[in-house]
Amino acid sequence: MGAHDEKLERFRDFIRKRGLKSTRQRDDIAGWFFDYKGHISADRIYREVKRVSPGIGFSTVYRTMKLLCEAGLAHERHFGEGEALYENVSAHHDHFICTDCGRIIEFENPQIEALQELAARDFRFVIKSHKMEIYGLCEGCAQPTR
């Protein structure tokens, strides 16, 4: 049984515990999203799920994605200034973002996190979360093939 089914189950649990209701639309959106690898906009989720579940509404996608975030199953990211992108929650990580081709590379660095804690101490700041986005050129875009 894949991560997909486990997540769907967790989502249904979350919904039940909140006194909400399971619906075909919620399952369709969540189910489709759990299979997606990467960062995706509400608009694209809408268009993709619409192919399977034609009656789906825009607002339902937004409302469901918000629920998934609250359930801890999705993360809403705001890179640059455009629309929000959603990603499946996995281990914590940060991002390299290629400003040329838009490619997003995830990475993780415990040493940096440790230094953040150290820096925070100077200001008696209590860290809850952070966002680190590094912009530049990915391998392909940095060395043009010619």
Add this chain to the structure above:
Amino acid sequence: MGAHDEKLERFRDFIRKRGLKSTRQRDDIAGWFFDYKGHISADRIYREVKRVSPGIGFSTVYRTMKLLCEAGLAHERHFGEGEALYENVSAHHDHFICTDCGRIIEFENPQIEALQELAARDFRFVIKSHKMEIYGLCEGCAQPTR
């Protein structure tokens, strides 16, 4: 002479070199902004400058702030998901953001930057810029006074 006047001069230079024109509005907005310490929204800049220069228009503020960014004199920041905030450009730094009171603390940490470069090397990624925002509670909000 103060940083204020030096910046105004740099802005006028930039405008001239681009074949654009100096106007009272551009000077009013830029001049007011250069004196502001902190992070401020276009809307608030508009309302503040309006007090000095009542005829000012909303779009002129947006257009001027964009010019200031292109001139390298302002930075546009997108914290969280709300509106953009502008800050005067100074040395590079990152931000602690209090999720309770909204306070923004600037800090700088060369060790973290070095580790970013190191991490980037693994992906042959060429760093152009980065954004590191650390969310949590500032000193005042972390230890309630009671």
Add this chain to the structure above:
DNA sequence: GTGCGTGCAAAGTATTTGCATGATG
């Protein structure tokens, strides 16, 4: 059956743009 969920359209934010008029180089 009751209340939550849905789809639609309309409203909300934040920002940008078209256009007629006005100021600058």
Add this chain to the structure above:
DNA sequence: CATCATGCAAATACTTTGCACGCAC
């Protein structure tokens, strides 16, 4: 005096909300 800049309103992009109807529990 040709351009560019301005202020306004309308347009845009993204997201949220009100509402009548329908489905889950």
